Amino acid sequence: MSDFYQSDDARLFYTTMGNGPDLVLLHPTPCDHRFWLSVAEILASRFRLILPDLRGHGRSEAGSGAITVQKLSADLIRLLDDLEVGRALFAGCSIGGYTLYEFWRQASSRVGGLAFCNSRPQADSDANRAKREEWIAKIRERGTAEFVDAMLGSLIGPTAQRREFGRIDLVRQMMQTVTPQAAIAILQGLAARPDSVETLRTIRVPCFVLAGGEDTSSTTADMKLLAEQIRNGGYGAEFTELRDAGHYAPWEQPGLVGRMLLRFFESVSG
Numbered sequence: 336m337s338d339f340y341q342s343d344d345a346r347l348f349y350t351t352m353g354n355g356p357d358l359v360l361l362h363p364t365p366c367d368h369r370f371w372l373s374v375a376e377i378l379a380s381r382f383r384l385i386l387p388d389l390r391g392h393g394r395s396e397a398g399s400g401a402i403t404v405q406k407l408s409a410d411l412i413r414l415l416d417d418l419e420v421g422r423a424l425f426a427g428c429s430i431g432g433y434t435l436y437e438f439w440r441q442a443s444s445r446v447g448g449l450a451f452c453n454s455r456p457q458a459d460s461d462a463n464r465a466k467r468e469e470w471i472a473k474i475r476e477r478g479t480a481e482f483v484d485a486m487l488g489s490l491i492g493p494t495a496q497r498r499e500f501g502r503i504d505l506v507r508q509m510m511q512t513v514t515p516q517a518a519i520a521i522l523q524g525l526a527a528r529p530d531s532v533e534t535l536r537t538i539r540v541p542c543f544v545l546a547g548g549e550d551t552s553s554t555t556a557d558m559k560l561l562a563e564q565i566r567n568g569g570y571g572a573e574f575t576e577l578r579d580a581g582h583y584a585p586w587e588q589p590g591l592v593g594r595m596l597l598r599f600f601e602s603v604s605g
Contacts, residue, residue, distance in 0.1 A: 342390070342413040343406070345398035349387040349414060353379030356447075356604045357423035359411070360386050361431025363453070363583060364521050365486060365513040366506065367393025370428070374585050377593030381601060382424070387414055389430065391517035393509065401523035404430075408437040415445065424600050426450035426543075428585055429490075429553065430521075436531035439538060448603035450543040450596055453550050453582045455557035456564065458530035467522045474515050474522075482518060483510045492549030492581025499587065506586070535561060536568030543599040545585075545592065548578035573599065 337350040350368060352375060360378075362370040368386035375384050389407055391397035398406070411434065415423065424447050427435045432454020439446060459467070474482055487507060488496075496503070513521070542565050546558035555576050565572035575595060577584050585592040 339394075340414055340417045342410040343398060345390045345396040345410070347387065347390055347396065347410055347414070348394035349385060351383060351385050353382055353384050355382040357420050358382040358384050358600060359415075359423050359425045360384060361411075361425070361427035361434055362386075362389065362392070363429030363431055363490070364389070364525070365392060365483070365518060366509040366583075366586075367512065369393070369505065369509055370583070370586050373589035374593040374596065377590070377597055378600070381597060382604075385414070385418065385420070385423070387411070389434070391513065391521050393512055397514070397517040397520050400520065401527060402517070402520040403524040404433050404437040404528045406524070407434040408441050411438055412442055412445075421445065422447050424448045424603060426452065426596060427454060428452040429454050429582060430525065433525075433528055433531070436534050437529075440534055443537075443539075446540050448541045448543075448600060449538065450545070450599060451558070451561060452545040452585050452592070453547055453553045453558070454561075455553035456531040456535055456561050457557065458528060459526050464526045467526045471519050471522050474518050479511070479513060479515050479518050483507060486510060490552065490582040492547060492579065492583075492587055494549060494579040495581060495583070495587035506583070532560070532564055535564035538565050538568060539570055541599075541603045542570070542572040543596070544572055544574045545595070546574070546576040547580035547582060547584040547587075548576055549581040550584070552582045
């Protein structure tokens with residue numbers, strides 16, 4: 336089932352599939368819910384999957400102003416309310432994971448388990464913020480074509496670039512749906528996102544942490560820090576590294592990641 340819902344100033348899209356306990360999958364930028372579809376085919380045998388297009392992505396409107404993690408978390412709360420979901424399981428990749436840090440701060444009682452894929456907990460460094468400002472200036476001047484090419488080259492790992500060449504066109508299509516205005520709002524929101532390292536110590540639900548050995552955006556060291564901080568707070572966190580995967584690890588190796596997430600979430604949901 337697919338539908339739209341209203342959250343503040345934006346009309347947003349989501350789709351559902353499967354039956355069972357509710358599991359929300361949050362995609363990275365600048366993709367949309369289709370990022371997860373190959374993994375979803377595995378998970379739908381056991382769970383009802385909720386796959387939103389985050390605001391500014393896919394078929395969802397951007398609304399006004401920067402697309403911050405605070406807005407994305409509020410959108411997620413509105414979607415769960417509309418679907419009458421009180422508590423769910425969650426997985427997020429990149430900006431999807433950043434959204435889950437904020438969602439935990441806003442609505443931890445609604446979380447039964449968390450999977451963080453390639454989503455570093457630290458805020459942007461000054462250098463990263465400067466790079467985002469450079470991209471914002473380029474997009475304002477020339478549109479998103481150069482940005483999309485750069486994202487395809489940097490976010491998909493070298494191994495997948497070789498093995499999955501035929502599938503990369505789908506990622507390009509997803510990225511091309513993001514308007515220049517939305518891309519700018521996304522970059523502004525990413526630059527403004529808060530540091531979440533301290534938040535990790537407050538997490539009190541089972542967690543799964545996935546790193547990609549070829550990921551230069553959320554490195555293995557970043558993801559190990561994430562797992563360690565959750566453990567430092569007194570709760571367990573399972574850590575796995577896929578050495579031949581980049582920032583889009585769930586898309587690059589959907590069969591393996593799908594089986595990992597199925598095992599983890601089955602253990603959480605009983």
